[in-house]
Amino acid sequence: SQQGEEDPQALSIQEGENATMNCSYKTSINNLQWYRQNSGRGLVHLILIRSNEREKHSGRLRVTLDTSKKSSSLLITASRAADTASYFCASGARSARQLTFGSGTQLTVLP
């Protein structure tokens, strides 16, 4: 079920700028994941942050998690045209039967 919401729905930036996407979820979670989808292709896992973590880094990606606000953000630093894609958050809970995906943010990085 679509319980997550992401904002903005669409984001357009210049190459070299940072991109920040936000995600909110509704239930208690064990982890929060971010995925990337190139147009018409399968989703690719980017990073997972556990509920007891507040921040995680992977290359140019920085993810934060605030369980008190039930929100997460994904920061892509020094963006490149190749970062153009849709980005989805997904919340994972042991009690749930599936990952709950957000509605996605369409990021366009202009060269």
Added chain:
Amino acid sequence: EAQVTQNPRYLITVTGKKLTVTCSQNMNHEYMSWYRQDPGLGLRQIYYSMNVEVTDKGDVPEGYKVSRKEKRNFPLILESPSPNQTSLYFCASSHTQNTEAFFGQGTRLTVV
């Protein structure tokens, strides 16, 4: 290479003609699922399987069937496709329902 393989990638069919979309994973994952993705509706889960011979309905199961006879395979069956099943379909696998999911490349289905 760890991967989820779906076939076919593209399919155009006529209303009522039974079809099967295959999905295979090579990671020994217990959990497998099928999603459909439609503009404005995001990813919706059709069916999932916790393990061999264990399948259950997701959020939008009507008009679909699945089977899990072997751990690696999880085919999606449309017994009598209708135009409202025109969509982009994804198979995914993971160790459990809330761990990192690996997605197939997608099957774009058009039912006319």
